[in-house]
Amino acid sequence: MLRYGAERAGSTRPALAYYGNHISYGELLAEVHACAAGLRAHGVQRGDFVTIFLPNIPQCVVAVYAVNLIGAVCNMVHPLSTTGETGYAVDLTESKYVLTCEINEAVCSGMDVEIIRCRTPAYFPKTPKGYLMGWVYRRAVRKCLNGENVRKITEWEDLMKEGRAAVAASGVPEMAGAPKDTAVIMYTGGTTGTAKGVMLSNFAVNAVAIQLVVGIGGEEIHAGDGFLAILPMFHAFGLAVTVHTPLSAGLKVALLPRFDAKECAHTILSEKTAYIAGVPAMYERMYREFEGKDLSFIKLIVAGGDSVGGSLINRYNQLLRQGDCKVKFRPGYGLTEACSVCALTADGYRTVPTGCVGIPLMGNRVCTVEPGTTNVLPDGGEGELCLLSDAVMTGYYRNQEATDAVLRRHEDGKLWLHTGDIVKITPTGDICFRSRHKRMVKVNGYNVYPMMIEEVMQTHPDVQEVCAIGIPWKHDTRIKLYVTLKRKMDPAEAERKLIEYAVGRLNRWSIPAAVEIVSALPRTKMEKTDYRALEEMELRKNASR
Template sequence: MGILDMKFFSLIGFKKKPHAVWKKYYAKKDMNFDVPNISIYQYIKNKSLENNYKDSIAIEYFGTKITYTNFYKNIDKAAKSFRSQGVRRGDVVTILSANIPEAVISFYALNKIGAVANMIHPLSSENEIKEALNRYSTVMLVAMDITYSKIKNIINDTEVYKTIIISAKDSMSTLMKIGYEVTQGYKVEKPKKSEDYLYWKDFIKFGEKYSKDKVLEETKRDTPAVILHSGGTTGTPKGIVLSNGNFNAATIQSEKALPDLDKEDVILAIMPIFHGFGLSVSITDAFAVGAKVVLIPTFKASEFDKLITKNNPSVLVGVPTLFEALTTNERMEDVNLSNLKYVIGGGDTLSKKRVEAINKFLHEHGANTNFTQGYGMTEAVACISFDLKYASRPGTVGIPWPGTYVQITKPGTDEPVGIGEDGEICICGPTVMLGYYNNEKETNEALHIHKDGNVWLHSGDIGTMDKDGFITYKQRLKRMIVTSGYNVYPSQIEEVIERHPAVMDSSVIGIPHPYKVEVAKAFIALKQGYKDTPKLRAEIEELCKKNLAAYSIPKEYEFRKSLPKTMIGKVDFRKLQQENNEKRMEERHGKK
């Protein structure tokens, strides 16, 4: 069954407008807006035409500048190229890439022709890539050359009939391209040109010759546009299906909440395009206002000062790791940050103490703005609430985004709790996903029809709301680790570790990390007859490297004779977490 044949909720519009105590912070027109019945591509292109962005720079990338006029020309060429190679409306095409122009162009080109982009992390293991290609019935793959060493081992076990190879060097200036090839490119294993593999330049040439499509059928707002990824309550990956209307609504919300952004602004696109926050806030929202997007495929904390000095950004968007790099880089001492309008944190919340430290750093370096953070989920594109300049309350994640409604309920129900009481954060509005790809059970657990007749997204997160609508995020109901903004699922790691014949039990917890917020630690109990040896440890580590994304690989392994169990015989991960916390406290206070 194709994605266009799947049944999804249509969430544009309300049966009855929910109550919003925070509406006083917005103009009436900001709370009530229509979502255009067009594609993401058409929405941002229309904005460009309406506001005459044609000569402004859309993308800057390692010495290359692409104007909005050329950006849309490149998208149109790529759209024809995909059509020439057999991609049709509703087909799923996987993009396996970091932030490079060819990946961004591919996303909008696929959107233009009504295909669905499945966005995958290029550091995914080969088994994760194979499972994703098969799970979403991918017909074509757009992949960075650095992933070929993994692709070649699994591609014949999928239905992919053609792979388009793109490279970090493709859009670099001539000098940069030479430097890249001399220092890094020569190390990368690449496929030979064939029927199965096309390089980007050759791929585009097919589009230049393609002339069959005079008029394409218009893409509507309720049609699927992109698949982004999360994990279920068990850690099994889920494909979050977001519509054109979801993304367009998110962009309109951003325009209303951040009205002072325009074509003079510069946004560092450090957040990756396979992340909802990155694809929406750093990329699509920026193009809608004609801003310049500086694409950063690999973020190096040690070079943050050079990045800031060279590009003089007005908007910084990132996860806690980025802001740790900002405040701890010694070479940032003389860097001027006075051009910054917004410094936006996502992926995870920061403590008041860390926010205060970031603000102190910003002000000491000339910034006339504060660090702002919000609350979001990929199931609602990205942002749900935000700490606005004109509506801010320390310790909270702000008020709901304009047009989005939030209710705090008793977990798993539609019964509201009182002001300031803990409950589950539920979301209603035009950015709420269509559903999970081919997963009716998980979709029904996440999307509930409340008594008001509206569809509400149940987040699985605990929070409170005060009398003015400010939300305080408390904790996750789900057992999940967030490392540098990426979701890591303990059960997924445990399943991989327990593939080793020597392992009897395993349990994974999150432990604090100075920059990544949390990282995974694995507790392992071996079967009788096996011993903890360097060789065995190396085998388990290699197993994890082969089957897990780089950010999911445990940073610590602790071997025990046995693991604590609950009364019903399950490994007691809470007990392990408690013991680990106590151990770290003792080490911190110098106790033996």
């Protein structure tokens, strides 16, 4: 589909924008072909696993498509993973090749792998500003260590030089692999135990791209429009939605390897990125950067990956109107096991229904079941969301037990993905999110949903961010809020006011028993609020009493 995108855009249109350096579709395809030929010269065969341990830099994009071209599998690992986490992913897949950058090469020391060293400034623009950026970056990482005691270390430039020579001598490598072959391994669930490797096929990744192109405008998408790629490619949301989909449609992908609110907003404004996808925390931090700016070029702005509060939606809709933008802020829903997004709020809503995360994308079917069963509830009654889609994973790599727990055959004979999320489906087809099933809290025997509490408490004028968790309380469980504030307040006064605010807006079992004011909420590697870290902290507090 990259070739289709190149044909649609033309070889001279920009495919990637990286700190002002524009790489055309023709140049990108040439880089992919050289990388594929270079990898093959180094022994990579169809079915091998190549670990891509990189942030969103051009080498990451090139490597993903090159590995796929020769029928190998991309083993996507967070570039800030520890030695243990990286070693687990390498050992699980028996990967013999790892693409690293300056900040993480040393993590691979002692592994039986060939390191392919990708230098972050390699694709900085060849301008005075680009050279200055490179000098500053190299000084910033000068204390980072190289990998030691590995099978081999190859510089990216040398790999590409070998590949170009091979292409000149023998031509472009032929496409290997089949639609149902695994394209990528993505990791999920590491915060609750051993991470599971989600197997996503070529067919699944392409299915999402097609669904999204139809779902976000179809004929309104013009070759050359910009698409922001700040979400990391080691995550399905980043790879499938913000890189593969736009490149399949002939769009320009604006790559950013790390999130900085000012830099990200500057990229959106300077590159005129008409399509923006991100997580709520990202939008919260960028809000002020867009005030008073012309936003008329934006054609789509969506949020997913975490709970999207009504306050954030309303503030961005107001901001977009003031910036002369014709579209509205659109929450969506997805999960790694479904190749990221599987539902998106329909365009044109005057008011997004409370808790709505969208309607299923084209070709997707949903239902609700009694949690832990395959008993389908009538009329979309509140229960566990199940999904039937071409984009669903083929399973967890080397983990049949975990696969069987979530891919379950229903009475219709079809294999449905059990998401573990509690939702209600309205008569209009809207999926209204209630809670992660594992996050549901029992208070005096009643089901209490922390995310619904957060939705309400986020509307308090003094609340910046809020996270609700269940804590032991006498012989039961009660709700505690962790809150960051927009202004300085006495903690005791803030607690009193927030509990008073909850009374009358929440049912009695959802009213918090305690509120703790903090300077910041913990984050996962995907910038989601890490409620599990708060739960673990409360458990330690309780154990020490």
